[in-house]
Amino acid sequence: MTLKSVPTRGRTLDHAAGVYDFFEPILLLGKQAEYDKRIISVLELDGSNRVLDLGCGTGVLTRSIADRLNEGGNAVGIDAAAKMIGVARRKRAAENCRFEVMAAESLVFEDASFDAVVSSLFFHHVPLDLKEKSLAEAFRVLRPGGRLVIADMHVPTTWMGALVSHVSRWFFMQPQIGENIRGVLPGVIEKAGFTPPEIVATYFGYISLFDTWRPEA
Numbered sequence: 323m324t325l326k327s328v329p330t331r332g333r334t335l336d337h338a339a340g341v342y343d344f345f346e347p348i349l350l351l352g353k354q355a356e357y358d359k360r361i362i363s364v365l366e367l368d369g370s371n372r373v374l375d376l377g378c379g380t381g382v383l384t385r386s387i388a389d390r391l392n393e394g395g396n397a398v399g400i401d402a403a404a405k406m407i408g409v410a411r412r413k414r415a416a417e418n419c420r421f422e423v424m425a426a427e428s429l430v431f432e433d434a435s436f437d438a439v440v441s442s443l444f445f446h447h448v449p450l451d452l453k454e455k456s457l458a459e460a461f462r463v464l465r466p467g468g469r470l471v472i473a474d475m476h477v478p479t480t481w482m483g484a485l486v487s488h489v490s491r492w493f494f495m496q497p498q499i500g501e502n503i504r505g506v507l508p509g510v511i512e513k514a515g516f517t518p519p520e521i522v523a524t525y526f527g528y529i530s531l532f533d534t535w536r537p538e539a
């Protein structure tokens with residue numbers, strides 16, 4: 323069955339699906355495994371957790387998460403780009419790992435159906451109102467007391483990070499990156515109802531790792 327991308331004003335990457343796994347490790351300067359490992363350590367997974375990965379791309383992080391779960395747990399990766407999901411599904415190795423074409427701003431999952439939500443390099447692909455809607459959706463599908471971990475572009479912490487961020491914003495003609503580097507993420511995360519996000523790591527001077535929670539009811 324042919325997968326169809328879903329409509330969104332987010333910057334989707336159907337056109338890059340075939341080369342994404344070649345270029346991403348280069349963009350992450352060969353540190354992708356270390357980067358994913360750190361995100362996963364912040365999640366403090368229990369083997370039975372249900373985990374949602376927003377804007378999963380080809381599903382590298384989703385699969386690494388699934389590898390740490392037992393049969394009771396599962397990892398679900400969603401992406402609005404059908405070709406990204408097509409690549410992710412072809413590479414799927416685990417039963418407890420699935421991939422769906424879906425927009426982060428309109429999730430089809432039940433309320434409180436996940437123990438953790440994670441996202442890597444997705445939020446700089448959507449405009450501010452979709453950042454807000456995606457976070458509202460993440461809040462809705464996360465159980466009270468569940469964790470949200472986001473790695474994404476944020477206020478640069480080094481001159482090299484500032485250079486990379488600003489060049490990317492103009493090269494990709496992506497004002498959504500401009501919002502991130504102006505520092506909108508912590509405010510929109512809190513506005514969605516999450517606890518004030520803590521920055522627990524930074525990478526390459528332009529990516530921050532945010533750790534936050536849906537408060538207990």
Ligand SMILES: C[S@@+](CC[C@H](N)C(=O)[O-])C[C@H]1O[C@@H](n2cnc3c(N)ncnc32)[C@H](O)[C@@H]1O
Nearest residue numbers: 330332333334335377378379402403425426442
């Ligand atoms: C830079 S990639 C990140 C992929 C992966 N998480 C990673 O860390 O490599 C951003 C992804 O967000 C997806 N995307 C853009 N807008 C979206 C939306 N509204 N809902 C879901 N995914 C979206 C793109 O198709 C793309 O695969």
